[in-house]
Every structure is written in C-alpha cells, then in structure tokens.
Amino acid sequence: MSFDYSKEFKMIAEAYKKAGGNEKTLINNKFGSIVINENRVLGKNEINGFHVKHESIKEGVNVKIFIDAKVKIEFPIHLCFGMLPKEGKQVINSEFFIGKDAKVKFLAHCIFPNAKHIEHIMNSKVSIGENAEMSYIEEHYHSESGGTFVYPKLRGEIKKGGKLFEEFRLTRGRVGVLNIDYEIEQNEWSVCDILTKVYGKKDDRIEVRESLHLNGVYAAGTAKSRIVLIDNAFGNVLGEIEGNAAYTRGHVDCHEVVHGKGAKAISTPKISVENSLARVTHEAAIGRINKKELETLMARGLTEEEAVDVIVKGLLR
Secondary structure, three states, X not given: OEEOOOHHHHHHHHHHHHOOOOXXXXXXXXXXXXXXXXXXXXXXXXXXXXXXXXXXXXXXXXXXXXXXXXXXXXXXXXXXXXXXXOEEEEEEEEEEXXXXXXXXXXXXXXXXXXXXXXXXXXXXXXXXXXXXXEEEEEEEEEOOOOOEEEEEEEEEEEOOOOEEEEEEEEEEOOOOEEEEEEEEEEOOOOEEEEEEEEEEOOOOEEEEEEEEEEOOOOOEEEEEEEEEEXXXXXXXXXXXXEEOOOOOEEEEEEEEEEEOOOOEEEEEEEEEEOOOOOEEEEEEEEEEOOHHHHHHHHHOOOOHHHHHHHHHXXXXX
C-alpha cells in the first residue's frame, strides 16, 4: 500500500468526508480503495481478490478493476473521484471485471466542492461473471454554483445468474447539468436493479436514460428513478426495458416531484417484449410537494425553502 500524504490528498479526503464518506477508510489496510484527483491517482489499497491497473491520461485516468473469481469481499471498496480546482475537465474511463461466483460492494464518491465550471465524464464498462454479484453506490457532492457538468455513461453485461445493483445519488449541492446514460445486457437468470435519486434546484438540467435488455430466460430487472425539481429545474427521464426471452420480468418505476412555477418534468417509460412469455410493466408519476406537509412545517417556524428541503430529503431517503 502506498499513499501520498500530501496536502492535496488531505484536502480531497476532507471533501470525501463532507460528501458522506468515511475518510479513515481511505488509509485503512482492511478496505480496498482508490483515490483520484484530476488526472492523478493519489493513493490506492489493493486487498486480497481486488486488483487495480491505472494510467494517467491528458484530462483524467484509465482504471481497470478486477475482482477474482469466488472471492467474497467482506467490506465495501471505497472509490473517490474528485476535482479540487474551480475549473477543469476530468475523464474517468473505468472497467470492472467481476469474476465468476465473486461478491463485492463499491462505495463511490464524486466530489467537486469548489466547482465554478467543472466537466466530469465517466465512461464505465462492467462485466459480471456467472453467479457473481456487484453492488455499486455512487454519491455526488457538488458546490452550490451550478457550474458542474456531469456525464455518467455505463455499458454492462451480466452473465448467467449474475446480479448488479446500481444506485446513483445527487441530493446535496447544485446539480448543474447531469446526463445519465445506462445500458445493460442481461443473460439468463440474471438480475439488475438500477436506482437514481436526484434533487434539482434553480436552473439545474437533468437527463436520465436507463435501459435494460433482458436477453436470457428468467432474466429480471428494474429501472427506478426518484427526481425532485424545484425553482426552474428541468428533468427528463427515459426508462426502457426489453423482454427478449421467455419468462423475463421487468419493471420501470419513475416518480418525479415538482415545486415552483418554473419547474418542469418529463417521464417516458418505454417497454417492449419479443416473447409471449415475457412480462414487462411500468409506472410513472409526476406530482407536487404535499401542501399540507409544507404548511405544517412552516407553522413550526421553518421558511418555505427550509420546509421544502426537509420534505425532499424525506422523499429521497
């Protein structure tokens, strides 16, 4: 294990803490981890069954992560992707290879605490082996400037009996511009659950596309999103599931909440089946913050803005 205990590392560790992570895990030998600021790997800790290959590129880092076959990693692996400057661009090209019968959980934090104009591009590929299981929770922490432009792109394949649980959270700080593009190919008996939680304010722009292709028999998947929009924020969600084989089961579940005259939400569930034994369903709803709850909180001394924030956090919890 080799860590650069520089001022830069300490600053990003502090930002990691503010984002909701435990900064002690970044220097604890029992936790696998990797810490990246701009196009530099500041530190990594490889543990039994977890291996990392990386190289710096002009505006980011190429990262390959390997989990050995049959390995069950007890503690979450912590990933920290950050940009401390006010302006700049970061490209993370990441690949995950999860071996057969392996089980692993990742906790990823993307942190841009000082952003005035930051562009973050995440190109991810995931390959999950037979009967392997991967959980990936990604939490973002942005400044309040609205100058963050985030483009997460995921392409994945889940082999026979494999499982993927993917959760994206952006509920603190301004979103800025967010464009999520996820597409997963599923083989027989595989499971995929995708959940997106985003809180848009002021003139934030949110685009979400979640697409699951149920290609093998008994494959199952859900694409779920919870988007809250206030002020003049805009949200557009496309949930797409294809049932392409017998006994596949899929469900699209999109709920958006708007508050304020300028907020706008669009929800488009897109489902299709190519086998008479497949079953794919959808549920989409756009509503408003409960007026009675808002008035109750304001009667207890909160401003409207504070009351809305309390209700939103409850909805996204």
